[in-house]
Amino acid sequence: MEHLLSFSHRCGADPDLVLAGGGNTSLKENGVLTVKSSGCSLADIRADQFVRMDLEALRAIVNKTYPHDDKSREALFLADVNAARLPGETRRPSVEALLHALFSQRYVLHLHPALVNGLTCGRFGARAAAKLFPEALWVPACRPGYTLARLLADRLTPEVTTVLLQNHGVFFAAETEDGLYALLDRMLQILAAHVGRPLPPENALPPADLSRPFTPDHIVYCGLGPSLPDTENARLLYRDACKILFYCQSFGGPHPLRRDLIRFITNWEAESYRKKQG
């Protein structure tokens, strides 16, 4: 637990890695998954803001079939995820708790750094990822939560330590805290070298188009335009979108979220829950 708290705090304190509480962490120990709860901030998360879950019960959910309709599927999935919590747990686990469970490694770290999302939101992101990170799995943009976990269920062999999610972010998995940092640092170094020029000062960043968001976080905090909500998180996430726009010029130019995914995120109860907590 100490290590889980220390790497959560360390990543959460770095604005290049975590904005507005985005990202999540987990630990597996003796058949229990301890995962960040939804809507709290990694930078100052406390032990009681993690949710302890029955690892086996959680993993079993990936083999269930749910209705095709978004609303019914997400409601049933949420009920099953909540039922996999250990007795006495009342917090809502991260929307990606199931995916955390499917990795075999002890520690999992999920982040949305702008530098990484320059790659995942670039038009030629998949091609660049195959060249720069041949060991990583690349997942084309899809619905988060159950759909994402289901897509990856048969591909997460114990050798997989890195998963790049198009228009979303990255997952790292390792047996030790140092192993996670090594994966993260290596990726950031390779990407910085590929981009090959420093991020310009804020007033020289390209302006992002709010009607064409890059990731779910941009929809949750910035809305879909034409103007930015007057909150600190909205300003942070808007600047993040501008940074992604700068970085993705090194990966074929911008590839915004698909329209059907924008619609799904906009109507997703799990995201409006997260926004309310933040």
Ligand SMILES: [Zn+2]
């Ligand atoms: Zn995420």
